[in-house]
Amino acid sequence: MTNQATPSDNKGQKNQAAPPPAAPPAAPPGMESRFTEVGADRFMFNPNKGSTGALVGYLINRIEMPDIERGKEKQEWDSLLVKTTRACKGIDRDGKVVDVPVGAEVITPVTFKLNDTFAKAAVHPTKVFEVWIEAKKKIDIGHGQTMWLYQLGVDKASVKDRSEFGLPAILGGSTRGALPPAGAGETVGASADENVPF
Numbered sequence: 437m438t439n440q441a442t443p444s445d446n447k448g449q450k451n452q453a454a455p456p457p458a459a460p461p462a463a464p465p466g467m468e469s470r471f472t473e474v475g476a477d478r479f480m481f482n483p484n485k486g487s488t489g490a491l492v493g494y495l496i497n498r499i500e501m502p503d504i505e506r507g508k509e510k511q512e513w514d515s516l517l518v519k520t521t522r523a524c525k526g527i528d529r530d531g532k533v534v535d536v537p538v539g540a541e542v543i544t545p546v547t548f549k550l551n552d553t554f555a556k557a558a559v560h561p562t563k564v565f566e567v568w569i570e571a572k573k574k575i576d577i578g579h580g581q582t583m584w585l586y587q588l589g590v591d592k593a594s595v596k597d598r599s600e601f602g603l604p605a606i607l608g609g610s611t612r613g614a615l616p617p618a619g620a621g622e623t624v625g626a627s628a629d630e631n632v633p634f
C-alpha cells in the first residue's frame with residue numbers, strides 16, 4: 437500500500453502539496469550506494485539450445501570462455517557480447533528459453549561465420565557497432581557435423597563510442613583468432629578509426 441492519496445482520500449481538500457519524490461533505488465545489500473552493480477548474470481543466445489529470431493544490439497566485446505569438455509578433450513571457445521537494442525529469445529542460467537529485454541547483455545558462441553564477420557568489430561579500439569545476428573537454417577556439412585547459416589548485418593549509421601558502454605566494453609576482450617598479424621589487412625598509416633572492420 438502506498439502513502440499517496442487516492443481520489444477518494446482528497447475530496448474537499450484544496451492546494452494539497454505534491455508527495456515527495458521517490459527515493460533513488462537502493463544499492464544492493466552490502467554495497468555502498470556510490471557503486472553501480474556490474475557483472476550481472478548474462479543471457480545466452482544459442483540457436484542450438486532454443487534461441488529463435490534475431491539477436492540485435494551493440495557488439496561490445498569478445499570474451500574468452502571457460503573450456504568445454506568434449507569427450508576427453510578440452511575445447512577453447514569465445515563468445516561475442518551484445519547489449520540488446522531489441523528484445524529477443526535467449527537462454528537463462530537455468531537453461532530455459534526466456535524473453536530477453538532491451539538493454540540486457542547477451543553472449544553468443546563464436547562460430548566460424550561469426551568470427552569471420554565480426555572478429556575485428558568486437559574488439560575495435562574506439563567504436564562499437566550495432567549488429568544483427570540471426571541463425572536461419574542448419575545444414576549438414578558431412579562427417580556427422582552440422583553448421584548454421586546466418587543472416588548478419590551491421591547498422592553503420594548507429595556507430596557509438598566504446599566508452600559509452602562501460603566496463604564490459606572497455607576491458608580487454610579476447611583476441612584469440614580475432615586479429616590478423618600486425619599490419620595485415622590494415623591501411624598503412626591509418627588511425628584506428630579509419631580501419632573500420634566492415
